[in-house]
Amino acid sequence: MVQPRWKSALYFALFVLPGLALYALFFLYPFGQGIRISFTDWDGLTPRIPISMAKADFESQILNRLPRADERSFLLSIYHLDPADNQYKRYAATGLTRYRLQHLLRVAGFQPEGYKVVGFANYLRIFTGGVEERFYPHVFTQVNYNADSDLPATIPRGDFEKHFLARLSTPQDRELAFAFYSLQDDVYRLKARFDEFALEDRIWLLPEVAVKKVISSEKVDALLSSVKTAGLQKDQAAFNVAVSDFVASSPLSPAEAGEVKAATEQIYKLGALKGLLASTWVQQRFEMGVIGFTIFFTIFNVLFSNLIGFLLALALDTGIKSQKVLRSVFFLPNVLSMIVVALVWSFVFYNLLPALTGIDKWMGDPDKAPWLIVMVQVWQQAGYLMVIYLAGLSNIPTDVLEAASIDGTGFAARLRHITLPLLVPAFTICLFLSLSNSLKSFDLMYAMVGPSGYALGTIPFVMDIFFDAFAKKLAGLATAKAILLFIAIALITGVQLSITKRREVQM
């Protein structure tokens, strides 16, 4: 039926125009604002229209630069001079007043400190490696022991042998290591006579220190500190001076002086191993960084949630008995809010899994955490994709499948030549949804690890943007990152749509 022209114009005005207006208001305008902010060094707090300004600055930088009298009088109707501190001030400006003020500031060429246009500086910074190292994939050195601390009482066998012993180049060093540590019950234990606390106690518990208090604790502190420093520097002379000074200036019996010398001698000896352990027990490790983790998460989430969603749909499409119940069961995780999901799984990882498996660390282990997060996301999302695949499967005409089956084709052949080609539209939408969701995921990581994700290496792109904008006060840089993310999502999903659309079969 051909509609009269006035009718289609009316429908356009009634339904499409308001939609377009809302689209412009709620998408195009904020998006444009975002692009504008990404070209500034805004700190997220500086008002674009100053709230208060010293009189002289206000007059020279804004007021006197406005060419027209009506503009100046408008400005002065908003700002009032507070004689108490000689500043121009304004109250909240809303609506059109705000826009007129912004326009006037542009006319005057005024840009507040903390909200200046910086051109492509933010983008350049991102592309030239100028933001935090943790943003990019990188290699870092894991130092397992700090020479200023006590020697670890135990070191796991694997760590000790692989990351320490194997790297010692001289027999003397190996001898030194075995002088202090011995293998017991599959861990390397510091021998009891080198227990630093006990060694130090031989001085702390001297009656002159602990009971009579004729030797001050500061003095003992200073002695131990000098002995430890000398030990790390292997400076025998400094050690001798420190100990003999202490003994000479303290009211100690000859036996006690001997005890001090013996104990400090042992503490001094620890220094050699401490230095060796601190410099040798290090590992080069790879860290995905924000970009790497986002890509990792996207790849595995898209892969697994689609695979599992598809397999579940296939299984349920076979007409098994409890199909309806199972469909609801698998879909149920999707009804839960991500925050609830995160809480539930945090409980599982903290309480349940350690009790069941005896393994202590789950989310706190940087090697496991990224995989666990992918797992939870897949758990939550697969049911949703399953429903889309089920709808796709139910659209495949049964007569085609039956005809193929009568012709003697097996399940695999039917799946490959009939089901999969006809299911491409479902793949198109499922891939699109899972891709874009993964790239902009935020809530799950926010609730499960929060900003601690920087230590675990589980910060997705959007959370990094959030942290930059609000904790680091780099709103301009954060917005530039957001614009880049938008472009990346548009490109990736665009390519995916064009590829899968081409493969769709028309019945």
Add this chain to the structure above:
Amino acid sequence: MKKLIVLVILALAIVGSLSAQKLEMYYYKQEIQAGLKTLTDAFTADNPGITISLLIIPNDADATMAARAASGSLSEILQMQSYSRVFEYAQKGYLVDLTKEPVLSRVIPSATAAVTWNGKKWALPMDFAGIGIIYNKDIFAKYNLKPPTTYRELERVVKTLKDNGVTPFAGLLKENWSIGHFITLVHTSLLAEKKIPVTKFIADMDAGKTSYGVVDTGKLFSIIDFYRANMDDNAEEMSWNEQQAAFSGGKSAMMVQGLWSYGAAIGTNPSLNCGFVPFPVFNDAKMNKFYADVDSTFGLSSQASAEKQAAGKKFLAWLSTPKAIKIWTTDCKLTSDFKGADLSALQAPFQQLMSTVAKNGAYPWAFSMYPTAAFEDGAKNGAQGYVFKKKTADDVIADIDRIWREARKQ
């Protein structure tokens, strides 16, 4: 006649409601939700023309407040953390200058530094909070332990606890704020060892004249290592809730926390018997002080109309009345920054904090004076990265220096 009376009453009611000032208070301390309601209701009872509605933003309070500031929709009354938070908003012009308000003269003089920027006072200091060791008195008594006053005593306490199978410190490494507090606590104490006043250190950092590593960093990181080594093995899995559960359940004997955690622990286990002592960084007991300072403050938005600002000032003035202080200390269970405030209603650990600080002084909350990014990223992520072995001690110091420089645009 009846109609006329009704009309007059209606007219009066309308005029009344028009002249009434409705203020909104923005606050982040979720633990005082009920107490604040009591407080604002009592204020309205005394000042019938002014009502105050409450807006709570417990998590990421600053993110929300910054967004509201930028969009010109700040609440009239703003609860802010002391120092940096106040200074940043004051600098951008969002706060009303309260220097000449009489209520500020009723505040303990030492508390006003936390709200003074550029020679003017921008908020009203409200409570004093301290971070230290909250310990379980019953466990200590069981093993015949005394609360440690020196680092060596702490080491000894830890040794005894470990020998008896008790975890010394309840772990909290899944979130980074607590270990962030800890590194700054130790760092601030170590500044005293070098005889560097905190304000001078902050000013020098702001000017790029010093480094975070100006203190004995060997000691700084060895104390962090000691702290980590004596937490639960799976402390990386433990957030604040798990820490509270471990401490209040008696699994661990101590936690390094602010007294806000005491409320939570006692809430889970009312029979818990707690003491509160400074974390001893030194072997010289005199040098060990609480890490304590003004915590929350109230400021007024300069974006509010002149009438609302006047109403807000009335509220701030009213807060110093004995009635308001009583509600603040009994219902909100917080300490007070007003001179001569009656603190008898406070629970024992709070009393312990106040009396110890009165006697020995305290180390100020330097982290509140750091630029926001230097604390949020440099200190919190830095310390957590260190215990997760993602960063070395040198990395942490270098990162804090760099982030600080960037924040101050040097």
